[in-house]
Amino acid sequence: MSKLTALCTLALTVSVSSFGHAKPNIIFVLVDDLGYADVGFNGSTYYETPNIDRLAGEGLVLENSYMYPTCSPSRTAIATGKQSFRTGVYTVPVLERGSDQENIFSRWTVGEEHTMYSQPLADSGYKSIHLGKWHLVGPYPKEEMEGTWPRSEKLDQPDPWDYSWAAYHKSEACAKYYPRGRGYLKNIGGTYRGDPALEIDGYKGETGGYFAPFNNPFMDQKNPKDKWLTDHLTTEAIDFMDEHKDEPFFVNLHYYTVHRPIRGRSPELVEKYVNKSGDPVTGQGMQAKPKDKLKSAEYASMIESLDDNIGRIADYLERNNLRENTLILFSSDNGQNVGANKTLRGKKGWIYEGGIRVPTFMNWPGKIKPRRSKTPISGLDYFPTFMEVAGIKYNGVLDGDSIVGLFTGEPRNLQERPLFWHLASRFHHGTCSVIRKNNFKLIQFLKDGSLELYNLEKDPAETHNLAAEHPEVAQKLLRELTGWRKQNSIPLPPESPLDY
Structure with missing residues (x-):
């Protein structure tokens, strides 16, 4: 047993899940930069998400679901169950603006002292896989962790096509910062980067990382199972579930979509949305300039592709009689970046609702009462929720609360509790x-x-x-x-x- 696993084990005890004798499977779908109104179940009439909407309609829609305004603090808070002041991750480091007097410059790498939910899950018998965006390690973790904090300058990153970091990141010395060192059996596509554009010219490259070759050191380049990244990650997830369908599995499916660079899924889908009427309420698809209308249509095609793949996962579970024992959590890491929503103020990077309020539902047939809840919840709540669902008594520091009580009711303690944010570094607005x-x-x-x-x-x-x-x-x-x-x-x- 490694030192890290031993420390993790001390922080938990395992019990039988209160939901039945068999530990339930858990699928956690986290979409990147998907806005609150980018789905039909929250009112979009321009984007088409029938599979997502069906699962949401059969489950619990959380109308006031919150994250941080950017991905790094959101993903760190989700993974560790800890507020930003505990981990020092306040925003994406390369986005910070201003001096060391205006900022407490953000960390990037999550240190070993911060347990992630995947570790107690693995110790209790779950077979787990991470797919897609990781972003819980910086490009130079050794230098970052050995450096002096607080820093006088913000952290930096190499060009997307600079792979000088890759050898160390794939080494045993760096494994502790990656999924394989955090309880996952596999890591498909998770790197330090927050987008998939690992190619010459990055965002301006032809594929943007969404079409093969993916140029990702943590993904099979010789024979990817699909040529479109979202399809590929889903296929890998289904293959893993099929391999472990007779034991409890945890799927951390953190799609890169719909993060920039925006790429159309296919010419046919893009043309469909170019010719579709926009939604004047949200502003989606209402762009007047042909160039802007095209970009909106490409974005819409990425959302439809996401929906197709959620449908593939649901179909797999149903065909294999796994739906009744599988919890699906669907959410986003922050508000929309490229999309539009005139009903909320701000977008990604802003502390206003458009930046932190995200589309979220939980689906578990027979265990969750289908409805919409206005009770505010936070990404910090997922760690303790996973623990309760899995029957794990975890004793480490957590800043959120289990929301299992919302599965069938409206607990007063969740309705009345405060939610907090602390942003000690600048991006779109002051700290x-x-x-x-x-x-x-x-x-x-x-x-x-x-x-x-x-x-x-x-x-x-x-x-x-x-x-x-x-x-x-x-x-x-x-x-x-x-x-x-x-x-x-x-x-x-x-x-x-x-x-x-």
Whole structure:
């Protein structure tokens, strides 16, 4: 037993799942940059997602499901169950703007001291596979982990076509930062990069990484099973499930789609959406310029391809009598980047709802009551939820809560609890801390302490700052927010005049 596995084992005990004698299978589908309204079950009439909508309609749709505004902190929080201040991952490092006085520059690599949900699952008997985007390690993890923190400069990355990092990343010394060192039996396509464009010219390359050859060191280049990346990852997932269908499996299917670079799935699909009427409510497909309309149609074709592949997974489970014992979780790592949604403010990179509110459903026939829930949840909740579903008593530090109670009801403790964010590095806007509680959302900007308050029930588009009109609400939430920072000794950027 490795030192890491031994430490992980100390933090848990295994019990029989409360959902039955056989441990349930778990499929966690995380889409990249899929916006709240990019699916039919949240109102899109332009994008076509019938397979996703069917599973959502038969399951639990979480209308107020939240992530961080960018992928690195979201994925780190999901994997570890920990807030950004514990891991030091505040945003994608290469996106940071400003000096070391304005930022606590973000880490990239998640250290061994932070257990990921895949480890206790593996120790309790789950056969697990990671497919697609990993992004939980930086390009130079050795230098990063041995460096002095906080840093005076942000981290950097090589050009997409520079493979000088690959040999070390595939070595035994680096395995601890990759899926194989975190309890997964296989890693299909997970690297340090946040997109698939590992080719000459990167985003401007012909394939953008979505068509073979994929140029990914962690993927079979000689004989990929499919020529389209989303299809390929799904085929690998189905093959793994088929290999382990007689034992509990965990599938971490983290698609690269619909992250840029945008590529049309096929000329026929792109033409279909070019000729389709747009949605004036969300703004999807409403672009006037032919170039912009084409890009919107290509994006729509990627979403339809995603939907086709979710349908393939559901069909496989049904054919093999696995649906009744399989939990499917479907979500996104942040708000839309390329897509449009005029009903929410902001998009990827913004702390407003368009940047952090994501499409989410959970489906488990006979175990989850089909409906829509308004109870706010966070990506931090997935780790403890997986533990409860799998019958694992995990004793490590977790900042979220199991949401198993939502499978059949509306627990008051989940309805009334606050959700917190802490962004100590800059991207689209200044550093800030946020609390969301009882339909109100308070943002405190750390540079000067200024406040924004929104009633999300009455004003989901966050058009009207209520901080001056309702100072009693703002101050009550502020006391809770600052109390959370003080209790956890959460660091502030050097320029911040705040005490905590």
